[in-house]
Amino acid sequence: ALGSPTQRRPGSRQRFVADLSQCLFDFVVQLLPTQEELAVKEDVRKLLERLIRTIEPESRLLSFGSTANGFSLRNSDMDLCCLIDSEERLAASDLVTMLGDLLERETKFYVKSLPHARIPIVKLSLDPSPGLPLGIACDIGFENRLALENTRLLMCYAMIDPARVRTMVLFLKVWSKRRKINSPYKGTLSSYGYVLLVIYFLVHVKNPPVLPNLQQMPPLRPISEEDTHLHGHNIWFFDDIELLRQRWHSDNNESVADLLIDFFRYYSRDFPYNTGVASIRSGLLKKDSKGWQNDLSNQRYNDARERNRLCIEDPFEADFNVGRCVTKDGLYTIRGEFMRASRILSSRPERAIIALAELCE
Template sequence: SGRNYRNFWPLDYDVMSDYAKSVVDSVSPTTEEIAMKDDMLRRISEICDKLVPGSRIIPFGSLVSGFATKGADMDVIFAHDAIDPQPFSLESNIPVRLASEFLKRGFEVDLLIKTRVPILKLKTPSKESLSRPGSPLTENGLGEAANQEEPWPENVSCDIGFKAHLGITNSHFFRTYSHCDPRFREMVLFIKQWSKNRDLNSPYFGTLSSYGYVLMVAHFLINIVQPPVLPNLQLIPPPADTPASELSQEGYNIWYFKDLSKIASGELLPQGKNEMSLGQLIHEFFQYYTTNFNFVSECVTIRTPGGVMYKQQKGWTSARERVGEMNNTYQDRYLLALEDPFEISHNVGRTCGGGGVRRIRGEMQRAAAIIRKISTPLTNDGAPHGG
């Protein structure tokens, strides 16, 4: 079974695997950076709790999934029981008041309200901005809070959202998956870095988010490569005593298997362990998406057996306009169809335009060809196989 892409000559992936591992090592954050971000989370939480007692900061994204690269932004949600269940409203003024708390500490602050959910974008002050003459921090009054506090690490960005959402759940979901096999995280970091190097990671400019690439890697490792590297955690039925909070959220099925001891024992992968090297997996990933996956008619759905549906089945065929929560409109496009694992009405690939999809495919072909070249063993006369 599986969908076949075959290499005529057996390839030797040692060079590619070593290269991929060196990329993964060079983009992985150091333990100091991870500790520094934990400390920042704690300090940001304290500021929020002081402003709105009982509020809390919930991290999500790559901080939680473990897919962070060096210098990655921090993604968090400001949650409070009083406002949590309500859609956020500007009248509550909390984002504005919070913004001013960080402004007086010298942070760069930007409050976005045209997004699907409002976002407060923060960046810790750099040394130059603190010592600049005329800086609010050097003048009376405004700088007090900052002067009493320990300095912040420089140039760290943190986005604060104001509505709890499935992003928290999907980050824990992928964290669980990354505990199933170390090659998942390694592949994600490599593909993320490749997509950034090749300028294919700009959701605002017609290509795909990092999260979209995570879905593409997960689909390949769960549903395509044989034997699979990852089990399908969403297809294992929930035990009878599972609390309702683990079964559904916002009307979506959010159940997935979380018992790490069963995951580690390998019993969820009855076809046996996949022993492929990182280099081979990356090559087959690019080959699959350039020769087997049909971008025009197919949709990635990692939750389903087989992991592929037709766009037609989902009704994801022509672009349409949608009105968002803040009354702004969005284009829903289906040129690249990647179904979110929980919010199954959401196409994570909707940010991709026609040009973006073409460039992603072209770059995948280029990558596959390069890997083939460096992995083709030499014959006795020193020429590569295959001419």
């Protein structure tokens, strides 16, 4: 009864896209965390900080990840990072063990300490309560300053054009969770990875770009190497968002629905998965040039090949592939989902809300 898109009346596409944009905004708004949830989380952070200071008086506990970058959904987990400002400090593994014991004694959290993990962390969870109907999950790591910086970078990108950037990112997070392609442990991609794919698309694929490249903008005044580098990584980016809003203006006026449709089309059809690396700092790079592509015939490199199916360069750690957990099967599934989404949106059912429901089924 709907006919193929090409047989439709002119104007029906515009109507569908306008509808879809409105549906996306409405859909995302109801998934934002409530004020109450944010307040409870901040209380939890303060409580934990107070307890950690009984072990390390010079420490601070900071939020990173979605709770701090503007891409938080209702009931998302809390990522916390402990920074210790004194020279003499305990080793992270000792601190993790001591903190785990302390939290087990002093709080109601379920505690799991991982002192010997690659990145030692304490994992906490709390059962549901009236303020947090779905409970809480929280990871505490130590000295992860790069994660704090990449959180700030994503937050700045979100603030430049919240209506389009946040809506797209939040929708993709829900979609990827509902479609079960958001589990690095099972061979698919982390939320962080999806956010980088969106920013890459808005900075480097869209023409004219929706977002500027904050890492390549000239600083307002000269800055010393010492101020721009952390553990050998260049962490500088243009972070004066107020000024940027006055001086930078995107010539791209596409609606959020147009952008989303194009996002799915690009990642189902056009992104060169076999040879390409998505870098928000540098644009499209070659796996070859980063040593991320390995000869099929060479057994020795099979592991590296398996780890580099989907290549997304970390914004600060250039030798780190954020998509390293994505397996061959995982990538096949993810691309299949991009294609499915693209197909649903191009079939343009009569009402946009139906497309959205089907997308996230």
